[in-house]
Amino acid sequence: MALSIANNITSLNAQNNLNKANTALATSVERLSSGLKVNKGADGPAALVISEKQRAQIAGLQQAIENSNKAVSLVQTAEGALGEINDLLVKVRSLALDSANAGVNDSDALAANQAEIDNALDTINRIASNTQFGTKKLLDGSAGVKGTANDADVTVLKGTADTTAGAYAVSISTAAQRATVSAGTDQTAALAADETVTVNGVSIELSAGLSQGQVVSKINEYTDQTGVTADVDSGALRLTSQQYGSDASISVISNVAGGATSTGLGTSLATDSGVDIVGTIGGTSYTGKGNVLTATSGVAKGLALQLATAGADPTSTVTGAQGTVTVTNNSLTFQIGPNQNQTAKVTINKVDASSLGIGVTGNQFSNLSQIDVSSATKAQDAIGVIDQAISDVTNLRGDLGAFQQNTLTSTANNLRTTLENTTNAESVIRDTDFASEIANFTKNQVLVQAGTSILSNANQMPQLVLSLLK
Helix, strand or coil: CCCCCCCCHHHHHHHHHHHHHHHHHHHHHHHHHHCECCCCHHHCHHHHHHHHHHHHHHHHHHHHHHHHHHHHHHHHHHHHHHHHHHHHHHHHHHHHHHHCCCCCCCHHHHHHHHHHHHHHHHHHHHHHHHCEECCEECCCCCCCEEEEECCCCEEEEECCCCCCCEEEEEEEEECCEEEEEECCCCCCCCCCCCEEEEECCEEEEECCCCCHHHHHHHHHCCHHHHCEEEEEECCEEEEEEEEECCCCEEEEEECCCCCCCCCCCCCCCEEEECECCEEEECCEEEECECCEEECCCCCCCCCEEEECEECCEEEEECCEEEEEEEEEECCEEEECCCCCCCEEEECCCCCCHHHCCCCCCCCCCCCHHHCCCCCHHHHHHHHHHHHHHHHHHHHHHHHHHHHHHHHHHHHHHHHHHHHHHHHHHHHHHHECCHHHHHHHHHHHHHHHHHHHHHHHHHCCHHHHHHHHHC
8 A cells, every 4th residue: 555645544444443343332331321222213223113012012011900900909899898788688588587487476576677677778778879999889870781761750770781772762551550459338437336457467456436537547557567558549448559560469358347337348358469560661562570661682681660650540650651761881891901992891780779689570579679577478578589689689799700800810810921921022122132232342342442552553654754755
């Protein structure tokens, strides 16, 4: 190579290699100090894109696991409250069984049992109303399938997970009827003699001199035992069952013949049974139980409606078109995956006393809130409703348990495994291999030191020209 002064090619070559070594050394220092081999797009454009997407997945997996854990806590809160309701129902069932022991109990014992049952039902309603996770109520129906009626005569008792959200027209073709017995003759004067009226097996003693209004009041004192209320209809004494439907019945007989100075009920046994409601929900006809109309099939399956008493006739429910019931599904939705729409739902329907024990066949009570143990016969029917209520609660507890175990816990376990593998994959792409990088660092460090020394020597080469000029 020719000796020249204007251009020191050897120095330029040394500078170029020294710059490369310096850049490589700086990259090694950055990787060793940050722990990452990809710190910016220039370090590996494709690797950066892939690893950033994986970082988003990792963050999503971590949040999904946390979401699942929170959901487990919520489900456990609801299940714990349901367990307490179940314990109360077991206690109520024991009281009903005690009341069914007709050979031992007197009216005072039955009344005491009924008072304790009423208190337990109040507690069930309170638990259903007040149980919440944070500020979110869980058992009042707001976390399940909810129906709203635009007609005041229709009360939505419940919907189920089978009930499809939408609007359903309601129309009653056959009104529910209470069992009713009317006196054959009107009482127009005070009772001429003592009279014993037996209503549903309960003997009611009426003293001579009682007016018709006083007779009504006396009979109504025994309503808790007979399930029957008395009033006056067009001058005649009328006895009406408290419950609606084919399972409601009345049997009445007096020991005094009918007349103007007696109750008018007469000495012949008079009986009657109620009539179950029939109507359509969303155009499909169903036969209900008492005054409760329940959809047993179709898109409205599980929707239970209670119809009110007709204002002009206390023995019958309303008939004809009864507006529309709008059903909304407010099931709790949990984001249990790291990506869009990876969710799970659980339905927790209302569990107050009026929403439990619905639809027991051959029973005079339509739901748990109506149970009455003031007589052995009623206690037997109450047991059937309580058993259905226990079934309702335990089935819901089972559903929640299955959701917790099979959906939330299993999903969280899978997410943890996925998180581990995804983090490992991201680490392979992004993290510094310290063993390899230390070797690069040492090599680059030596190259910089050597390059610096060589550059110093290369810068001295133009001075050789001076020796030629001597």
